[in-house]
Structure formats: C-alpha cells, structure tokens
Amino acid sequence: MPNRVLTFWRQAGFVAEEAVASVTRSGWMSGIVVITMTVSLLILGGIWQLSDDLYALTRAVGAKVEIMAFVAQDGDTAQLASAIDELPGVASTQIITKDQAWQQLQQEMKSQVDFSGLLQDNPLPDTIRVKVQDPADVAPVADKIQALPGVEGINYGHDLLAKLEQIMAFVQMAGLLVVGALMVATLAVTGNTIRLTVQARRREIEIMQLVGASAGFIHWPFLLEGMIFGLMGTLLASGLLVPWRSFLLIRLQELFPFVPIDADGLAMVRLLSYLLLVGMGVGALGSLFSVRRHLVAASGQ
Amino acid sequence: MPNRVLTFWRQAGFVAEEAVASVTRSGWMSGIVVITMTVSLLILGGIWQLSDDLYALTRAVGAKVEIMAFVAQDGDTAQLASAIDELPGVASTQIITKDQAWQQLQQEMKSQVDFSGLLQDNPLPDTIRVKVQDPADVAPVADKIQALPGVEGINYGHDLLAKLEQIMAFVQMAGLLVVGALMVATLAVTGNTIRLTVQARRREIEIMQLVGASAGFIHWPFLLEGMIFGLMGTLLASGLLVPWRSFLLIRLQELFPFVPIDADGLAMVRLLSYLLLVGMGVGALGSLFSVRRHLVAASGQ
Amino acid sequence: MIRLKQVSKIYPSGVRALVSLNLEIGPSEFVFLVGPSGAGKSTMLKLLYRSEIPTAGQVLVGGVDIGKLSIRQLPGLRQRIGVVFQDYKLLPQRTVSENVAFALKVLGTSRREIDRRTHSALDLVGLREQADLMPGQLSGGQQQRVCLARAIVNTPPVLLCDEPTGNLDPETSWDIMRLLTRINQHGTTIVVATHNKMIVDSMRRRVVTIDGGRLILDQPRGGYPVGVG
Amino acid sequence: MIRLKQVSKIYPSGVRALVSLNLEIGPSEFVFLVGPSGAGKSTMLKLLYRSEIPTAGQVLVGGVDIGKLSIRQLPGLRQRIGVVFQDYKLLPQRTVSENVAFALKVLGTSRREIDRRTHSALDLVGLREQADLMPGQLSGGQQQRVCLARAIVNTPPVLLCDEPTGNLDPETSWDIMRLLTRINQHGTTIVVATHNKMIVDSMRRRVVTIDGGRLILDQPRGGYPVGVG
Ligand SMILES: Nc1ncnc2c1ncn2[C@@H]1O[C@H](COP(=O)(O)OP(=O)(O)OP(=O)(O)O)[C@@H](O)[C@H]1O
Ligand SMILES: Nc1ncnc2c1ncn2[C@@H]1O[C@H](COP(=O)(O)OP(=O)(O)OP(=O)(O)O)[C@@H](O)[C@H]1O
Numbered sequence A, B: 001m002p003n004r005v006l007t008f009w010r011q012a013g014f015v016a017e018e019a020v021a022s023v024t025r026s027g028w029m030s031g032i033v034v035i036t037m038t039v040s041l042l043i044l045g046g047i048w049q050l051s052d053d054l055y056a057l058t059r060a061v062g063a064k065v066e067i068m069a070f071v072a073q074d075g076d077t078a079q080l081a082s083a084i085d086e087l088p089g090v091a092s093t094q095i096i097t098k099d100q101a102w103q104q105l106q107q108e109m110k111s112q113v114d115f116s117g118l119l120q121d122n123p124l125p126d127t128i129r130v131k132v133q134d135p136a137d138v139a140p141v142a143d144k145i146q147a148l149p150g151v152e153g154i155n156y157g158h159d160l161l162a163k164l165e166q167i168m169a170f171v172q173m174a175g176l177l178v179v180g181a182l183m184v185a186t187l188a189v190t191g192n193t194i195r196l197t198v199q200a201r202r203r204e205i206e207i208m209q210l211v212g213a214s215a216g217f218i219h220w221p222f223l224l225e226g227m228i229f230g231l232m233g234t235l236l237a238s239g240l241l242v243p244w245r246s247f248l249l250i251r252l253q254e255l256f257p258f259v260p261i262d263a264d265g266l267a268m269v270r271l272l273s274y275l276l277l278v279g280m281g282v283g284a285l286g287s288l289f290s291v292r293r294h295l296v297a298a299s300g301q
Numbered sequence C, D: 001m002i003r004l005k006q007v008s009k010i011y012p013s014g015v016r017a018l019v020s021l022n023l024e025i026g027p028s029e030f031v032f033l034v035g036p037s038g039a040g041k042s043t044m045l046k047l048l049y050r051s052e053i054p055t056a057g058q059v060l061v062g063g064v065d066i067g068k069l070s071i072r073q074l075p076g077l078r079q080r081i082g083v084v085f086q087d088y089k090l091l092p093q094r095t096v097s098e099n100v101a102f103a104l105k106v107l108g109t110s111r112r113e114i115d116r117r118t119h120s121a122l123d124l125v126g127l128r129e130q131a132d133l134m135p136g137q138l139s140g141g142q143q144q145r146v147c148l149a150r151a152i153v154n155t156p157p158v159l160l161c162d163e164p165t166g167n168l169d170p171e172t173s174w175d176i177m178r179l180l181t182r183i184n185q186h187g188t189t190i191v192v193a194t195h196n197k198m199i200v201d202s203m204r205r206r207v208v209t210i211d212g213g214r215l216i217l218d219q220p221r222g223g224y225p226v227g228v229g
C-alpha cells in the first residue's frame, strides 16, 4: 500500500526533524551532554593510546636485545655468519673480529684494569652479533645458533628479556583493565547525563503518549539525539586527541631516541572509530533506557 | 536580639533539613550525581596515584646507581673507605678487594674470554662501592670522591642517570598535565551533572522566591546538597582506590623486586583529602552557579 | 460508545475515587459531568483514555475493554480520543501551532494537510494570531484554547474535556461551548467535566452528577444540581 | 496600599499586555479584576508581586516603588504578599502540609507555631484530611485550595488571587469567597482576578474591568460587565 509507505516516510522525516530540533532547542543542556561526552571520550581515548604506546615502547626495547655468538678458535667466522643469517627469524648479523673486541675491551676498562700488567696475547674469540625480527623469537633463535657447529658459546640478555616480557604482560593487562574500567565509567557518566536530560523532558514524553504516538515513534527522536551527541562528542574529542598524541610522540621519542616510535596513522583511525562507536552507542543506549523508564511510567500500568 | 538569633538558628536548621531531605527525596537523581562524582574522582585519584608511583619508581631506580671508586696501587683502601663514608650525602660504602674482583671477572667472562691464555697476575685495583642517599647527589659526590687522594679513578652510571632524570622530569610534567586536565574534566562533568539536577528543580527555586525566601536561604540547601554529593562520591571512590592501590603495589613490586616500593600511608591520606576537597568544592560550586542562574532568571529582571 | 460497568478506582494512597459506577454514553451524545471538587470527575475521564486503569470493573470505549489493552495498542486508542486537560499539558518549548500540529505529525499526515488542519483548528478557537508564540507567552485562557485546538485537530470520534472553561471569561466560554456543540453535531461523542453552573443550566443537555465517587443523578436534559456535596 | 501610575507592560514578544494603566487600591479593600481572556489581568498581578517589571510607569505597594527594588529587597516584598496562582505552583515532591508550611519555614518561624498555623490554614480550606498527601494525589480543586492555604498561612497584608475558583464547584467557590471576605475583614487588601460572573455579581464589591490592557470600567459596587471583549 503506497499510502502506508508514504506515512512511514513522513513519520521518519518527522523523527529526524524532531531529533535535530531537540538538540538545538535545549541549547545549554545539549551543550552539557556534549561536553560530558567529549571529556569522557577524551579520557578513554587518551588512556587507550597511552597504554598502546607503552606496549609498543616495551616491545621496541625488546627488539633491541641481541644475541652474541662466540666462534670457536677453529671456526670459520664468515661462513657461520651467513649460516646464521639464513636461520628463520634472524634480521641481521654483524661480525666483530677478536681484534676489534680486544681493542674495545681495553678502551672500556681503561680505568679499571691495568692492561700494562697483562700479557699482550688477545684472549678473546671472534663474535657474531645477531639481531632478530621479533623479540619473542630471541630464545628459540639463540637455541638454534647454539646448536650450530663452530659456535663455542652464546650470550644474550636473558634476564632482561624475561623482565621485559613480564612488563609487557603487565602493561597489556593493566591497559586492558584501565581501558575497560574507563569504558564502563564513560558509559555510566554520559548515559546518566543523557538520562537527566530525558528526565527533564518527561512531560514531552507524556504528551506524546497522550496524543497517541507509538512507543517506537517516541523512542526514535531520543535515540537519534543520543547518537548526535555521541557523534559531536567524538568529533570534539578527536580534535583534541590527535594533536595531544603528536605532542606525546615527540616527547617520547626525545626520551628514547634509540627506540623507533612510529606514528601509526592507521592505529589512530582505528582508535577514533572505536571512540565513535562507544560514543554513539552510549548516547543511543542512555536515551533508550531512560525513555523506556518514562514510557512504562506514563502508560497507566 | 535573642529573637533574631533564634530565627537564624531555625533557618539554619531548616536549610540542613532541606539539604538532607532533598538528597533522599530525589533518590535516583542523587544516585546519578554520586555515581558520576565517584567515577570522576576515581579516575582523577587513580591517575594521580599512578603518576606518583611512576615518579617514585624512577626515583628508586635512580637510587640504585652506585659510584665505583678505584683505589690506586699504593692507596690505603680501608682508610679511603672511611674517608668516603664521612662525605655528606654518602649512604654506605663497601670494599671489594682486587682478588674478589678478579675472581668475579673470571666468573662473568667464562664463555667470552679464554683465561688460560692469560697471565695469572691480577691486573685489577681494589674497588670501593659507594651508595648515596639521594640519586640527585650522585654527580657531586662522585666529584668529591674523585678529588680524594689515593683514588685512581671512578665510574658511575653517568648516562643512565641523565636519562633517568629526563624520564623523571617527563613523568612529573606529564603527570601534572594529565592530573590537571582530569581535574578540569571532573569539574566539568560533575558540575554539569549537578546543574542538570538543579535545573530539574527550577520550579522549586521559583516557588521559594515567590514565598519570599532570601537568595542566601535558597542557595544554602543546594550548596549543602552539592557538598553531601561530594562527600559521598569521595567516600565511594576511596573505597575503591585503596584496594586498587594495594593490588597495583603488589604487582609493581613483583615486576621490580630490586626496587623498594613502600606503601606510603600518609601519601594515601593526603591524596584522599585532596579528593575530598575537589569533590566537595565541585559539588558546592556546581550547585552555586546553576542556582544563581535560576535566581536571576526568576527575579523578574 | 462508552460504557462503564461496576467501575471502582482506589488510588494507591487508599482514596476511593470511584465506587461501583455504571454509565452508558451512546454515540454522538453530549454529556456534562458535574460534582463537587474531589468527586471523581477527572478520575473518570482518566479511565476513559487509560491514563489510569480501574481497580475493579470494565471500561469499554467503542466496544473495546480498554483495561485490557497492551502498551502496543494504546496509541490506537489515544488517537481516537481527544482530551482537553485541566492543566493544559502543552509543550513549553514549542510554538502554539507546533503544539497543535503535533498530534497530526505523529500519525504521518502530509505537511500540507497538517498546515491546513492546524490553521483551521486555531481559527476555530480564535488564536490565529498567536500561532507562532510560545505557550508561556499566552494567558491562562489562551493556553486552554490551544489545548482544545490540539484535541480536535485530529477529528477524533470521542472528545473528553476537563474543565474546558475553568480559566475562560463568560464570552469565550460560550464561544467554546458553541464550538463543542458544532463538533458534536458532526457525530463526535463529547464528555465535559465542569463546574460552570451557568453553562450547564442553559445548555439543557444530559447531566451526570457524581459525588464521593458514586453516580447520584443522571438527567437527560438537566441543569446544575443544587445542594449536592 | 497599591498604586499603579501610567503603567505599561510590553512583553519581549511585542504584545502590549497593559497600556498606561492608572489604579489606586486602598488598604483593606476587596477588588475584583475582570476582563476577557488575554486582557492583562494576570500581567497586572505579576507586576504587583514583581514577577514582571513594568515597561513604563510606577507600581507602588505600601508606598514602595517595587520596580526599583533590588534582588536583596525582593524577599521582603514577597513575604508581605500572598499569591494564589492560576496554575497552583505547588511543589510536587512535598506533602500538602509541607507545601503550606514552606512559607513559614523560610521566615524562621518556630516549629510549634508552624504546626499550629499550618493546621488552621488547612482547616480553613477544608483539607485537614489531605495534609499528608502529595499534590499529585489531589483533584484540581483541592490543589487550588492548597495554594490558597499557603498564601494566607503567613497572614500577609496583601493577598492576590488569580482565578481562585476557576477549578472549583459552586459550593466550594462560595466557601472560598466567604473565607476571603473574612480575611479581608481582618484588614488584608485583596485583589481577585476572576471570570466567575455568578460570584462577582452577587458579592457587590468593587469591580475593575480591563480589556486589551486598558482600564475600561471601575465600579465601586459593581457586577460582571456584559458585552465586554
Ligand atoms: N493520583 C492520585 N493519587 C491518589 N489520589 C488521587 C489521585 N488523583 C486524584 N486522587 C483523589 O481522588 C479523588 C477524586 O479526584 P478527582 O481528580 O477525580 O476529582 P475531581 O472530581 O476531578 O475534582 P476537581 O473538580 O477538584 O478537579 C480526590 O479525593 C483526590 O484526592
Ligand atoms: N510571558 C509572556 N510573554 C509574552 N506575552 C505574554 C506573556 N504573558 C502574557 N502574555 C500576553 O499578554 C496578554 C495578557 O496576558 P495575561 O496573562 O495578563 O491575560 P489574562 O487577562 O490573565 O487572561 P486569562 O483570563 O486568559 O488568564 C496576552 O495576550 C498574552 O498572550
């Protein structure tokens, strides 16, 4: 029946119109909801990002861990190096000859050791410095290198790595926990704020019911309004989050110049879409619940 | 005039009564304000604590930095140690004889250095390990030790220390910034929420004015109510913050067993009093501003 | 059209607002509902548009037991009943014409039709010039008339009025009554709760008197009862 | 007691609610204010308790130009004027007796005195039994009477009533009028805006008629004017 379809579209148009009108009409009230939403999303997004960055940082530190392979007196250093290079997971190798190593040791220990009293015979072996692609691969790669013929011994930051893994697990866990808690907090605070604005308009809901508006018809403008709040809150929060992140990245890079921190644009986009989802979801749900409350209250049940 | 005094006290009693009645009467609305306040204070307190802890942690790591003083061949190690001990800022000294040092070095470098090819003559000097009381003192103390006769050279984590100082400055700055921003956010969110509840009671304000209540008389119940909200929010937030902190401390201690982290009860009390101040202040101000708005609006000006 | 069978309403506070009330109102009837303050007049009207549900008995409107309607069916009932409230119940943040148009928009009426009907309803109650004002900018009597315009804009088969002339001067009151008579002649069932002795006495319509929640008088062409209450 | 000198009130919307109005009401007078809907009656009362300020002219109550009062002085004025509102303005979350007691608490009256006076005010308006109910649990007429009780509990020298009988049945309306007469006999100046022709006609008091914001009739012992508006 084309008439029914027409009626539906007219109602839909009315709903959209109502939602927009309501946002503008209750000016300062809408302002308060949007500010609350912005603040909540800002905190949520900020912490989310920070925990992401901390995780990336610890990972980057982990990637700095190298394996030192000591070549036996009779081993062929160059051949061994290319063999290691072909192991899966190895990023690069670098040969340090025993002479280089001896000189470096003398340099480093100048004030501690009186080298003049020492035999000039170099006691050090050739060393191959190995970098791996993923810090998680260090231990298995080290085992494989150890097993190669011609390798006398290996050394790598075993303790540091274990510690880093612990810290990474902690950062991830704490980050998840805090972000989760903040998500709940955002839901609570903005949902409640929307509740109050709907409460302030319970008379409107009552009258809608009295002139025979259906429940769905009453819900929709509020739902849409909540989503508009969410959208505006996210936009404002993004406008503050993006520059704050650049600032933070620059500072972190200054502090840890040896660790490469990349401004991952995609991660930012992902974060912002999550925030949008949270914001609009919270707005819609907050409205929905409080409208429902009043609907039941005003139906004479 | 005793009559005036009596009237004043009766009015004060009425105000207090009103405030309490209003909190209980508008049940779920009060609930929403208290929840919002709790959440905001929780986030504020949590971040505050975290930045405090991070600062303490970096400081504790800094305190681990030691100065190694190498004694000249002809120096009197014991005498030098007691001289260093008396320097201001020095926490403790420990003598490591050249024999101990040599044995330790052989142990540590077993896989890297072929000691059999080395002369058995010990090339190392006696060493005095110095701990300072305050990590900030490391550099000046090191300079003083260097100047002592009989000290051949010194060594301390110079680079690490500089880096740590940078990190500490960053943590402090970022902490202050984030806590400051959160303070503003807390003010905005809870102040706004209170605004909405006052808005919902503008009819009450209007009627108070119509029956001839003075501005002060109208303000006070709302102010008190705001402060009650602040108090309740702080109590609830504290109830969650204290256990969360213990949990965090335990985890951190597990991660950094070598760093002593003390559960500073006093710092906790101080933090909670700050929160109480913020909570009650925000509550009172939030009420004040929104009541004032309505007062002016309803005075026929 | 309207039928109450042994209807009682006891509010949660314990007040017995209606007691075993029986009443039948045929289609196109015009009925005055009178009685002292607190007699139960507003309560009876509230039962008819299901703003309250009866504690006992049945309320039938157009053959439907409205105590049994689900929330989903409620809008259908409300669209068929226009109500003028004692306390106006206008939306304070919308203009007069928006308030009136509201009931039509809810039904998905076309914009042209909405405009046309809203205009003629405002014309009828004499508020054509106030169309773009806010309710807060109107006098009490004007607000009452806006409420009436909203109730009839939808041409519902039943019209309930709670003290439609309570805040109106005699002239305007008569205008409204003439208007209601006209609407009634087009087939709308009308129930008017009122205290306006002058009007009830002169109109000579059916008068139902309740007191203490009980029906105590039902005159087919009556006047305002004397000495009741 | 009350004096309006060349008072005009133009609302921001541009409506000229009052135009160069002059009026003097002596102490202990009883005045009916009549006129068609939208004539400016409520506006005039609002000027007297300074809910609105005049656009031009002076409003004097007890010799004070109340247009010049600061916000600090406003409570003093309001305490000397009792007002009954057309739309009740009761606090929905307080019981009837709390609503009435409110005006006394604000003044720091002792609890015993509050209780005594609240009781007798509720007795006067016939709502002794409803003392502990909420306004939402009352009928329209009962709420109107609560509002009256609140206005007089404080025995103010001036009492302004906007349609005090608009929602009341004739019996109760007469009770209220008798009550107002009694209060007036104790020296209170009373101004009643009303549409109740029956009451105005029988009381034979001073009747001030306004229309379109202008004073058009001031009869010392008048009746409800015919053909005005
Ligand atoms: N929501 C409610 N809760 C409890 N009691 C109520 C409620 N509404 C009305 N009452 C009581 O029910 C009785 C009848 O009220 P109702 O409003 O039906 O009277 P009415 O005839 O309309 O009176 P009026 O002419 O004064 O408007 C009154 O005693 C009133 O106090
Ligand atoms: N706040 C306001 N803003 C704008 N216009 C207003 C306002 N209040 C009243 N008016 C207008 O002023 C005029 C006089 O209104 P007022 O309320 O004084 O009338 P009234 O004599 O009390 O009428 P009624 O008998 O219907 O209560 C009306 O035209 C009304 O629309």
Ligand SMILES: [Mg+2]
Pocket (backbone or CB within 6 Å): C041, C042, C043, C086, C162, D139, D140, D141
């Ligand atoms: Mg009624």
Ligand SMILES: [Mg+2]
Pocket (backbone or CB within 6 Å): C139, C140, C141, D041, D042, D043, D086, D162
């Ligand atoms: Mg009026």
